[in-house]
Amino acid sequence: MSTDESRFESDPDEIVGEPGLPSGWLIEAPDPSDRFTLARLTQLLRDHERSGRGWAASGVDDVLVEVSEAGLRTRENVVVRDRDGTIQAWGSVHDRAGGRMLFLHIVSRELPEGLGRSCSDVLVEWAVGQAQAVGGARGLDVQQIDTGAFADDDRQHRWLAAAGFSKVRTWWQMSRPVTPAEADLVPSTELWETDKARFRTVRRAGDGMPDDDDLRGVHDVLEGAFVDHFNSWEETFEEFLHRLREDPGHRWDHWWLAEVDLGDGNGATAVGALIGTVSEASGGPDGSYVSYLGVLETARGRGVAKGLLHTIIADAASRDRDRVGLEVDADSSTGADGLYVAMGWKTKYVTQSWHREVTVEA
Template identity: 70%
Template sequence: MVIPEDSRFASDPEEVLGPVDGEATGLPVGWTVGSPDPGDRFDVARLTHLLRAHERHGRGWAGASVDDVLVEVSERGLRMRENLVLRDADGEIRAWGSVHDRAEGRMLFVHVVERDLPDDLADTCSRLLVEWSVGQAREVGRARGLAVQQIDTGAFADDDRQHRFLADGGFERVRTWWQMSRPVGDDDAALVPSSERWEDRGVVFRLVRRSGGEGAMPDVDDLREVHDVLESAFVDHFNSYEETFEEFLHRLREDPGHRWDHWWLAELVPEAGVTEPVGALVGTVTESPTGPDGSYVAYLGVLEAARGRGVAKGLLRTIISDAASRGRDRVGLEVDADSPTGAAGLYTSMGWETRYVTESWHRDVPVD
């Protein structure tokens, strides 16, 4: 399957909500329901402000940027996404919802309501966003031929208002995630001989191959090996849904921090000399407007048959060394607090500490 040229979502809010005039929605007189304009710098700035305020309230600081918003609302992003905004009588966006056709059976949902709204009005906004997301879940589930479509959304662990919105909307808290960070110093550059390629005990750790200059595309066979390793490594993990190779690449390239020179493979080198991919790490850049940038472990997977051979530790040492050589001051990652693999113990032993905690909330929607 390839990425569809047309979105599976309904672009007109009335297709999933019905009439969207003030009386039907329960919103105050003059409020409107519609879509944001990605070409309007005021809309993009307002969405960025809402998202940053949401983060600041939930965890104490904001990290979202204009680029993060454009991933959701730009023309490229809308191939797999749809958005809804609620505007007050002056045209100011006061609430925002975004849905993402993430993989077959799994739809992500961004739910942001302005913090300064009175509780009763905020509840009305939340109800509309949830109702719209449920309608969109039916649309995308129907297009994919599913009987049930999952909506997957998240919340910061300390955000009681968001918890209330989601519980009232029929969502259930299903998982907890530790967002961890490890400081990086100049000495860490020597953790491995070279972050481009090194070998230890019959395992080679290397960047995905690229033929040509710095802007060249990676070798497609290497990219497929990364995808295959990650799909196999996570097949039994919580809420794992199969994602096609095309979906995988399209989604990761949308990340503002995406860099091809942050993708690594780990390969076993048997005596015959034929390599066998057994691990993969996809990293990204975390840009900072006020200080050094950081690196982030977006994906780390090791095939079950190769676990216990130091593959995960070797890949982590590689991205730490790479970050140090680039002058970065940290490497971040996310770990399932209930992971059966004991990954949290490995991260802690290598210097990672939890900075904040997030939660997954799910709702299963029957598809008509």
């Protein structure tokens, strides 16, 4: 199948049988061009965040990542409407990589337990059908559904467990304050060196776009650095680039490479990579976010990770941002969290990964 074609089933009626909803309720694909739909999905997402962690941060741009026409090559969406036409639940699936399908699962906080659970069950049934579709298109025997929950969201935990999901991982969502003086933490965020490594932004081609070799270098480093990490699935360069560019906070000048001479006769070799994004705020300073940080095993112990982190901190300070966020695998035995804590990061809230394995029927 061409990578330009969706692997999902676009008609929810082909997947969901008798949905078990009240008379007059229906399931359908949302219309991303309808401003009322976008406003309602944004409200549901923000209510979900407030209930799970105490505050909301997402906006309409985050919803558009899931439902816009640009994203539908790798995503599919469904909504549940009540008899008045109000959207009460929203599901989104993302063909993230071969074998891994992400599932966004949101039910209105205003619904009573029984009705909310019915909406949740419909979303799960639809997601399982989509797992069958995408897994079959990829020629897989088993397709993983990967969904998340806030650590304090007991309702979400209860419904996921009842639907056959298992909690498999815990993640610390950490943040570090940034001061204006830290703009001088490194000589230049575009290029600086130590006696062990060189740090630089990805090069630009003549048309102003990033150099393709550098982008492939970032992809190769991250694929190699995470090959043995939890739930790591191989992602093609095209899939990787398409997904990262969808992020509302994406900026090409927030991509860095670290190079080291490994003494193998090849000169400076890309061994570390950091992809940052902008965390926009309403009514206050923006922040930066470490979306990815990876160092190849052959280059660990040379200060590469610390150097990349110093670079994004200095970059954030130079842009008048007040924080840098990142996610840490709380269940990992690598001890990476020790570096982050030593450099000033603190846990702001906690999330979980929940998985269900779906056998793909012939």
